[in-house]
Amino acid sequence: MIYTVTFNPALDYVVKADHFTLGTVNRADWEGIYCGGKGLNVSTVLAALGFGSTALGFVAGFTGHEILKRVMNMGFRSDFIQVEKGMSRINVKIKSSEETELNGMGPEITGEDIKLLFDKLDCLTEGDVLVLSGSIPKTIDDDIYERIMARLKDRGIRIAVDATKDLLINVLPYQPFLIKPNNHELGEMFHVTLSSKEEIIEYGKRLQEMGAQNVLISMAGDGAILITADHEVYQMGVPKGIVKNSVGAGDSMVAGFLAGYLENGSYEHALRLGSAAGSATAFSEGLATRDEIMILYDELSKEGF
Numbered sequence: 001m002i003y004t005v006t007f008n009p010a011l012d013y014v015v016k017a018d019h020f021t022l023g024t025v026n027r028a029d030w031e032g033i034y035c036g037g038k039g040l041n042v043s044t045v046l047a048a049l050g051f052g053s054t055a056l057g058f059v060a061g062f063t064g065h066e067i068l069k070r071v072m073n074m075g076f077r078s079d080f081i082q083v084e085k086g087m088s089r090i091n092v093k094i095k096s097s098e099e100t101e102l103n104g105m106g107p108e109i110t111g112e113d114i115k116l117l118f119d120k121l122d123c124l125t126e127g128d129v130l131v132l133s134g135s136i137p138k139t140i141d142d143d144i145y146e147r148i149m150a151r152l153k154d155r156g157i158r159i160a161v162d163a164t165k166d167l168l169i170n171v172l173p174y175q176p177f178l179i180k181p182n183n184h185e186l187g188e189m190f191h192v193t194l195s196s197k198e199e200i201i202e203y204g205k206r207l208q209e210m211g212a213q214n215v216l217i218s219m220a221g222d223g224a225i226l227i228t229a230d231h232e233v234y235q236m237g238v239p240k241g242i243v244k245n246s247v248g249a250g251d252s253m254v255a256g257f258l259a260g261y262l263e264n265g266s267y268e269h270a271l272r273l274g275s276a277a278g279s280a281t282a283f284s285e286g287l288a289t290r291d292e293i294m295i296l297y298d299e300l301s302k303e304g305f
């Protein structure tokens with residue numbers, strides 16, 4: 001069974017404004033509201049690819065109710081914990097000549113709430129896959145992913161972590177099966193700017209030396225680099241297409257990679273399916289469908305990737 005954890009899910013309010021100018025009144029040309037948060041996005045794309053999952057995490061307030069209502073029809077199981085104080089986030093994504101995001105704060109999560117989550121995680125068994133994805137509300141210490149991994153240690157559970165900075169660095173000693181920083185996040189972790197693929201590979205390998213098994217570095221329109229547990233390096237380009245909304249491209253890549261790996265254990269297939277899913281989401285208004293992903297998968301194969 002696959003489980004995803006989204007500590008801070010959101011309603012993503014995606015708005016297009018052709019001429020967005022800071023400091024003025026702007027008018028929308030298009031708008032849409034999606035269920036968001038990285039783990040939820042991973043569950044959504046896994047479902048599109050035929051893999052069931054259970055989405056865990058915390059919701060609160062009227063936005064939390066809306067998230068719960070929407071996830072009931074999204075093709076995966078959900079088992080969220082409802083918390084009392086605050087509300088689930090509304091994350092604003094402004095699409096104009098550039099993409100600007102303003103992510104909300106999220107509710108207050110108490111120690112008792114965390115215990116409830118731990119009780120659910122204690123039910124995971126050998127062979128399960130757990131995806132820990134996204135930021136955490138400010139009320140939680142940033143060792144939370146590390147605490148989860150410590151608790152599940154030596155239980156044969158494959159854990160993927162998609163997070164930034166200390167949240168990610170702290171889990172490395174627990175040897176996560178997969179981590180997926182983007183190239184900018186990778187540079188930030190080492191306080192450097194990475195400008196060549198060689199540098200990206202060098203710093204990706206450092207994360208592996210620090211404990212990660214597979215390191216998948218996404219580079220938006222420049223594709224992705226995978227450093228595998230057996231120290232192979234694979235590179236992948238992107239198919240041709242028009243970017244409509246790249247929110248969730250990284251999560252789609254994580255879902256595609258896991259689906260591909262679970263299908264046949266091939267890193268090449270996993271990277272190609274992950275890349276196809278990432279690009280398919282970037283080329284669509286919301287998260288990609290199976291058909292959109294498979295068309296790009298075939299294109300990548302034809303192009304020799």
Ligand SMILES: Nc1ncnc2c1ncn2[C@@H]1O[C@H](COP(=O)(O)OP(=O)(O)OP(=O)(O)O)[C@@H](O)[C@H]1O
Pocket residue numbers: 181182183217218219220221222223224237238239243246247248249250251252253274275276277278279282
């Ligand atoms: N502009 C693009 N054109 C083609 N493919 C893209 C584009 N942006 C993203 N992708 C695909 O999606 C993958 C993940 O994208 P990206 O590196 O932006 O992840 P991310 O930074 O984690 O994104 P997010 O946080 O929005 O989910 C890329 O490696 C690529 O395969």
Ligand SMILES: O=P(O)(O)OC[C@@]1(O)O[C@H](CO)[C@@H](O)[C@@H]1O
Pocket residue numbers: 008010012035036037038041091103133134135136247248249250251
């Ligand atoms: O604030 P976080 O948790 O880092 O990211 C949240 C978020 O930006 O990530 C998803 C895209 O990856 C969106 O659906 C969501 O709004």
